[in-house]
Amino acid sequence: MPGARPRRSVPRARLGKVFAPYLLSLPAGLWLLILFLIPLVVMLSLSLQSCNNATGACVMTWHWAEFGQQLSLYHSQLLTSFYFAGAATVIDVVVSFPIAYWIAFYGGNKKNFFLLMLLVPFFVSFVIRTVVWSFILSDQGVVLGTLKHAHLLPQSFHVLATGYAVVAGLAYNYLPFTALPLYVAIERIDKRVLDAAYDLYASKRQAFMNVILPLTMPGLFAAFLLTFIPALGDYVNQQVLGGTSDTMIGTVIQNAFLTNLDYAGGSALSAVLMAVALIGIFAYARLLGSTAIEEYL
Amino acid sequence: MEAALPAIELTGVIKEFRTGHDVVTAVRELDLTIAEGEFFSLLGPSGCGKTTTMRIIAGFEEPTAGTVSLHGRDVTGVPPNKRDVNMVFQSYALFPHMNVFENVAFGLRRRNVAKDEISRRVNEMLTIVNLDGRSHRRPRELSGGQQQRVALARALVNKPRALLLDEPLGALDLKLRQAMQVELKRIQREVGITFVYVTHDQGEALTMSDRIAVMNEGAIEQLASPREIYEHPSSRFVAGFIGTSNLLAGKASSVSGGDAVIEVGAGERIVVGTRDLAIAPGTELELTVRPEKIELSAERPAGPGCALRGTVTEVVYLGTSTSFTVTTTTGADVVVFQQNSALAGDLASRGDQIWLSWQPAHSYLIGQSAPG
Missing domain, CATH: 1.10.3720.10 (MetI-like)
Structure with missing residues (x-):
């Protein structure tokens, strides 16, 4: 049927329109999350921990x-x-x-x-x-x-x-x-x-x-x-x-x-x-x- | 009382631009006198030197030769910030980081005018250009027409000896442009300042100007009133550039008492005034007839008028008028405008044989045709 194909592609196109911005920002978002946000949180939490200088083991002490x-x-x-x-x-x-x-x-x-x-x-x-x-x-x-x-x-x-x-x-x-x-x-x-x-x-x-x-x-x-x-x-x-x-x-x-x-x-x-x-x-x-x-x- | 000094006077101005080894002459031997309070237009196609001429008056370009005088004072070599003229730039060039008030006050502040006088004059000028209540807006928050009026106010508030406008309406749409033409003319009457208006739009120039200088390739082709330029173009270039005009080429067959009979094609004769041109029988000539001066008729009209026969090859309905293109028996294409008045029916349609006629006074000799 000639009319079937375009009709099916309409919802898919709409879905793409909704998700495209998120998909496009995904690499940058992941980059920021993994290489910036997580290390930042780790760093901030580390600054509140107490570490054993000899072993390097740290414990959260809210210091x-x-x-x-x-x-x-x-x-x-x-x-x-x-x-x-x-x-x-x-x-x-x-x-x-x-x-x-x-x-x-x-x-x-x-x-x-x-x-x-x-x-x-x-x-x-x-x-x-x-x-x-x-x-x-x-x-x-x-x-x-x-x-x-x-x-x-x-x-x-x-x-x-x-x-x-x-x-x-x-x-x-x-x-x-x-x-x-x-x-x-x-x-x-x-x-x-x-x-x-x-x-x-x-x-x-x-x-x-x-x-x-x-x-x-x-x-x-x-x-x-x-x-x-x-x-x-x-x-x-x-x-x-x-x-x-x-x-x-x-x-x-x-x-x-x-x-x-x-x-x-x-x-x-x-x-x-x-x-x-x-x-x-x-x-x-x-x-x-x-x-x-x-x-x- | 001594005679009023011209607002602007250019004498023997030449401007050459050097790019590498090339020398481009933008303006060649220009003499121009613009009177106080005049609305003067420099009209021509792009690259004709009109903008360069204006920039020379403003001081942004120095002439290669010649002098510029403002009110009798030689200002050649004086930088733009020390010249008593202001400019409205093509793209307005408003200061984007300042609001409307600050933009308009810029020139007055540079001249150390007292604060309360600045605010009085700026507000007064904003009223003249219909921008009251917008003084705190940034330029980019304004429409094109409003920006245009800010640019105008910013220049006019300084009460310059002359205002230079470089295609100021070019960026506006047609409706707004027509409204601004009327507006500009009103403002000019109100402030009484000399306007020098650069444009490539002949309609604009005809509507607003007291006088027009038509420029071509760095030189003035004709300098006259709008009516004179339209009705009596001095050259083929002017005739072609201003409005639609029909050029007919022919040979003078007899000259008597200020009239010449021109033979255009086999046996067709047109009568035209010789003006002061010395025309000998046998000279090749060109003449022009404006499309709206020509009558169309099915039969050869009686009377002493000029008449040519032809075939209608194109009919274009334009609303208020209809444009007919007629190929005459002499081979020339002639455009005719007919008003669509209440009386006018369908005058002719494509393929019709028709007569063109006009009064001899409406055919205008523009000189000898170019040799060869």
Whole structure:
């Protein structure tokens, strides 16, 4: 019968329409559940357990005081982390804004090439890149050695094993995470809006402050998150480039887990870091006016 | 009292764009004087240089040669933010992060106008463009027509010496566009500011303008009133670009007392005014007749008019009128519009033999036909 086939396929099509969104979000949902939500719950529960350092066996003791203890023990490292990550983020924004602006406005048909150039360092492993920085910044390395040889710097001058080196390393490693969201935001700006600003008596500076910058805010917010948060928990830069005096919280957590086998302490410290970062982000969003941000996202 | 200075004066303006080794001339040797309070249109197809001309007036482009004066002051080389003209952009270019009030107040704020004066002038302008009560909306919460009026208000609130409008109605649908044409004309009368209007839409230009400059390939083909441009196109290009027109080619057979008799095809004769053109018998000429000036009749009409015979090849009903395409015995296709008035029946149908006739005054010589 010619009429039978289409009639049977109607309910199936409708069923597909209902389930398609769920099916499509299944891989991402599973990914989030298995690799993010479950570990997060495990971590939070671990931070409330007491562990035997020798055997590694843990028992749930609802030890809430762990958070406070970790915070009082390591608050200076936590502060250092905020300080370093903040400095690196500010440097990244200042450095990458002109880059992103230039590519978006003047990149012409070579835009993709310039973006690729930004990403080229990413083809090398994170740790290797950082180690190479330690060569570049070493006391008798290419930069300092040459400058010292030319008597432009005193022999005692050093960068490696200081906070400056850590901030430089962080800024270098996370630059693309700042530049790319900024680029996306600037690229989306209708260039005629700039013409309109000039037409309405705005100087270049006023056009930038009143039009470009506000329209870049959502990108700036994304850039901040993508740079500051990973930099906050970073421990590679500090260990390779930093000294022993300015330990970052990432190193402390890493030591807790891998050296001291203090799973409860490490988990509690991670939870504290997460909580502080989240509070900071919400305060920051509120400060910038989250409604204004939402409007463009 | 001295004579009023022209609002805008372009003298010998040339604009060349360089792309690699190529030089593209967008505007060639343009002289243009626009009077104070005039509604002036730059009309032409895309790529004719009309937008470039406007951007030169606004200061976004510097002319390769020539000067731009605003009210007698030479502003060549002065950046756009220091010129006393404002622009309404094609896609409005409203500031998306500001509400209607802030958009309109932008120019006044840059000029450090006092706060209460800003709010007074902005609200006044929002009333003129019928946007009261919408001052807190964001541009994207407004319809296309409303955005258009915000763009207009944002420019007009600064009381510029001239307002430049770059195809401002292009993005609107037909109904709204027609309403806005009337609206624009009203606003222009109300504020008394010189409007320079760039468009490729001849209907728009004819409806609103005091004068029109028809541009083609970077030069002005004709600069005149809408009626003059429509009735008396100065070139083949203008005749073809403005409205529908019928071009007839022929040879002058005799010239006497300001009239020329043109032979179009075998034995068919048309009378046309020579204007001031020196026409010798035997010259190849082109003339134009507007479709609505032609009468259709079954018999050869009596009287001194021009008449041609032909066969109806197409009939298109257009509502208020009907369009007939008639292939004349001379081989030319002539379009005729007939009003569908109460009296008009079915004048002719496809395949009918018919006579076309018009008054000699309505055939208009547009010069010698191109050689070759």
